[in-house]
Amino acid sequence: MTDLNTQPRPAPAMGSEIAVRIEKLNKWYGSFHVLRDIDLTVRRGERIVIAGPSGSGKSTLIRCINQLEEHQSGRITVDGIELTNDIKNIDKIRSEVGMVFQHFNLFPHLTVLENCTLAPIWVRKIPRREAEETAMHFLREVRIPDQAHKYPGQLSGGQQQRVAIARSLCMKPKIMLFDEPTSALDPEMIKEVLDTMIELAEGGMTMICVTHEMGFAQAVAHRVIFMDQGQIVEENTPQEFFNNPKSDRTKLFLSQILGH
Amino acid sequence: MSEVHAETVPFVRDTMLPSAAPPARQSGVVLWLRENLFSGPLNILLTLAGLAAVWGIVSHLWPWFAHAVWNASSIGECRQIIAERHGEGTTGACFAIIRERWNQFIFGFYPAEHYWRPTAVFGLMMFAVAPILFSESRRLRWTVLAVSAVTSFAACVALGAPDRVLLAVGAGFVALAALIEYAPRRALAFSVLYPFLAVWMLWGGSIWSPIAVLAGFALALVVWRLGARLGVGLLGLALGVAAAVWWWAALGPRVAADLQGLMPLALVPVESRSFGGFLLALTIGVSGIVMSLPLGIILALARQSNLPVVRTLAVMFIEFIRGVPLITLLFVASILLNYFLPPGTNFDIILRVIIMVTLFAAAYMAEVIRGGLAALPRGQYEGADSLGLTYWQAQRLIILPQALKISIPGIVGTFIGVFKDTTLVTFVGLFDPLKQMADTIRATFAWKGAYWEPYVFTGAIFFILCFAMSRYAMYLERRLKTDHR
Numbered sequence: 001m002t003d004l005n006t007q008p009r010p011a012p013a014m015g016s017e018i019a020v021r022i023e024k025l026n027k028w029y030g031s032f033h034v035l036r037d038i039d040l041t042v043r044r045g046e047r048i049v050i051a052g053p054s055g056s057g058k059s060t061l062i063r064c065i066n067q068l069e070e071h072q073s074g075r076i077t078v079d080g081i082e083l084t085n086d087i088k089n090i091d092k093i094r095s096e097v098g099m100v101f102q103h104f105n106l107f108p109h110l111t112v113l114e115n116c117t118l119a120p121i122w123v124r125k126i127p128r129r130e131a132e133e134t135a136m137h138f139l140r141e142v143r144i145p146d147q148a149h150k151y152p153g154q155l156s157g158g159q160q161q162r163v164a165i166a167r168s169l170c171m172k173p174k175i176m177l178f179d180e181p182t183s184a185l186d187p188e189m190i191k192e193v194l195d196t197m198i199e200l201a202e203g204g205m206t207m208i209c210v211t212h213e214m215g216f217a218q219a220v221a222h223r224v225i226f227m228d229q230g231q232i233v234e235e236n237t238p239q240e241f242f243n244n245p246k247s248d249r250t251k252l253f254l255s256q257i258l259g260h
Numbered sequence: 261m262s263e264v265h266a267e268t269v270p271f272v273r274d275t276m277l278p279s280a281a282p283p284a285r286q287s288g289v290v291l292w293l294r295e296n297l298f299s300g301p302l303n304i305l306l307t308l309a310g311l312a313a314v315w316g317i318v319s320h321l322w323p324w325f326a327h328a329v330w331n332a333s334s335i336g337e338c339r340q341i342i343a344e345r346h347g348e349g350t351t352g353a354c355f356a357i358i359r360e361r362w363n364q365f366i367f368g369f370y371p372a373e374h375y376w377r378p379t380a381v382f383g384l385m386m387f388a389v390a391p392i393l394f395s396e397s398r399r400l401r402w403t404v405l406a407v408s409a410v411t412s413f414a415a416c417v418a419l420g421a422p423d424r425v426l427l428a429v430g431a432g433f434v435a436l437a438a439l440i441e442y443a444p445r446r447a448l449a450f451s452v453l454y455p456f457l458a459v460w461m462l463w464g465g466s467i468w469s470p471i472a473v474l475a476g477f478a479l480a481l482v483v484w485r486l487g488a489r490l491g492v493g494l495l496g497l498a499l500g501v502a503a504a505v506w507w508w509a510a511l512g513p514r515v516a517a518d519l520q521g522l523m524p525l526a527l528v529p530v531e532s533r534s535f536g537g538f539l540l541a542l543t544i545g546v547s548g549i550v551m552s553l554p555l556g557i558i559l560a561l562a563r564q565s566n567l568p569v570v571r572t573l574a575v576m577f578i579e580f581i582r583g584v585p586l587i588t589l590l591f592v593a594s595i596l597l598n599y600f601l602p603p604g605t606n607f608d609i610i611l612r613v614i615i616m617v618t619l620f621a622a623a624y625m626a627e628v629i630r631g632g633l634a635a636l637p638r639g640q641y642e643g644a645d646s647l648g649l650t651y652w653q654a655q656r657l658i659i660l661p662q663a664l665k666i667s668i669p670g671i672v673g674t675f676i677g678v679f680k681d682t683t684l685v686t687f688v689g690l691f692d693p694l695k696q697m698a699d700t701i702r703a704t705f706a707w708k709g710a711y712w713e714p715y716v717f718t719g720a721i722f723f724i725l726c727f728a729m730s731r732y733a734m735y736l737e738r739r740l741k742t743d744h745r
Contacts, residue, residue: 066645068642087651091649094648095648096648097646098646101642103639104639105640105643106643107644107658109740110742119648119649122649122653123648123649151742168647171647171648
């Protein structure tokens with residue numbers, strides 16, 4: 001496991017406003033029931049880590065929040081807007097919700113800077129110069145301003161993932177979703193990405209992270225959610241979750257990932 | 261570590277090795293010959309056989325080229341000269357047919373006093389496309405522009421264009437060059453207007469007719485924009501198209517006629533039947549190429565659409581067109597359409613052929629581009645979606661630039677195919693350079709029996725143009741290579 005400072009940090013006060021509300025969410029792939037009656041409420045400023053074995057539906061869950069996956073029943077409300085089939089509604093929510101992917105999904109035909117300014121210019125209609133200033137600000141935040149004019153293919157995996165984080169931040173999102181952001185990285189690069197995420201957390205961002213980095217979960221999460229077979233099995237504070245897990249399935253999972 | 265080394269002391273490196281230069285590459289002619297041509301008994305045999313084959317071909321063809329006659333007034337005179345110079349029974353090319361009739365291979369039956377019009381149109385075409393094709397390299401752009409401007413201007417002079425025409429063409433070239441240099445974005449407006457200018461210059465007639473057609477497009481655009489602002493989207497587009505059709509059918513021609521009465525500005529009209537040779541091939545080829553790309557993109561996207569009706573229509577169109585030989589479509593264009601059109605309508609034959617060639621090429625293009633779209637990882641769509649880009653923004657900014665880049669070899673292959681397929685218009689009685697035009701020239705008594713020379717000549721020009729397209733595609737692929745550098 002990556003060595004992180006696992007001291008619980010003084011969290012900025014979590015708001016009472018609700019950022020994401022999921023009620024009775026169900027989703028099927030064909031006849032396969034991937035998400036079963038999920039209920040989850042995320043408050044503004046809250047940081048949630050979703051853990052679980054592969055195939056448990058954790059990625060699918062956060063991909064429903066910005067409708068990269070459609071759900072068949074239940075209600076998802078993001079930033080006070082309910083997700084419906086209305087494409088304008090969905091585009092609006094996507095512009096307020098940043099997402100970081102396992103495989104970065106940077107645009108290889110654009111430079112790092114262009115990757116970061118594209119959406120602000122075309123979606124937010126921000127003048128190019130202003131968008132570039134914002135982009136450089138966030139590239140400095142993730143500590144790679146000197147790579148701004150390179151293409152993604154010229155960067156290391158860790159650098160690419162930090163660009164992906166900067167690209168999302170340039171849209172000034174209200175919520176950030178992380179879908180296994182370190183799973184495709186070499187061990188040496190995992191830390192630089194997690195450090196960036198921790199800094200983001202310290203800034204008070206609402207974050208929902210699917211990750212296997214339990215050190216990260218202990219360091220920044222307000223709540224850890226454990227999923228198995230498309231359901232939420234356990235939901236707890238990190239201290240309780242790691243030191244005093246309630247369900248047998250959680251205990252088994254923890255023994256397997258922490259035991260080696 | 262294996263058992264054998266178990267007793268060795270642990271190793272710790274105290275200095276890191278600096279990077280060393282790679283070993284010098286072994287080179288030399290002899291080494292190259294040995295490695296590539298004579299590396300074994302089989303290769304020695306193959307090399308010798310290859311050399312024999314090359315020698316056989318060259319030794320048979322060379323006298324034919326070497327004995328070529330360029331100055332003669334008939335094939336008989338050619339043969340006489342060859343026999344006198346090189347002895348009875350020797351072969352020789354009679355390129356005098358090209359020297360005497362080159363104008364027909366290039367322009368067909370286009371009136372000779374107006375040869376400058378297609379020539380100037382060709383020069384202007386380079387000004388319309390160079391800013392787009394060579395947007396990155398200033399040096400390349402200016403080389404291409406300088407060469408084409410100078411040659412087409414010189415050709416206009418040589419072809420006896422009137423002085424005021426030369427003045428206008430020269431001034432036009434200079435003005436466009438200045439526009440491209442100082443206001444590259446404005447220069448794109450010329451690229452958009454160019455097709456209308458080209459049609460007017462090639463076919464002649466009143467300048468107000470192409471302007472009226474252009475006004476129809478402008479009208480459609482205005483209505484569509486207005487609709488978009490009012491938030492009616494697709495309805496606005498439909499209304500725009502309807503308005504344009506109404507304008508073209510009803511009001512436009514009358515307005516054009518009135519304007520012509522008020523301010524006469526016209527070129528001598530030239531019939532479509534007078535077009536021939538490479539003028540015809542290029543007119544059809546370039547139009548087909550330019551229009552089939554956007555149409556192909558739309559078809560490829562339609563085929564991937566989530567809307568079942570759109571997808572089904574696209575699949576039906578593509579599969580139908582691909583299932584039918586081009587010649588069939590050309591026959592439909594030349595004969596069958598007359599049955600369906602109201603009597604008395606004069607629907608230009610070249611326009612009909614261009615439409616069919618475009619549809620044919622677009623179907624192939626759509627499949628080529630679909631291959632490019634399929635090659636893109638799903639993550640690119642998701643990356644674009646997650647940032648809140650709309651469908652069209654994602655397509656235009658993220659998906660298509662990458663998909664088209666992947667498809668460049670296929671796209672240019674289709675372009676080259678389209679250009680070569682223009683020779684098939686021979687079957688609907690148009691004067692393509694390869695067959696119909698050559699046959700027509702051979703039908704005169706003086707050139708009866710001159711078979712090879714026209715084929716070599718037209719083949720050479722086709723090769724130069726197709727090879728240029730192919731090289732351009734390679735250049736473009738290199739230029740757009742941004743990954744894995």
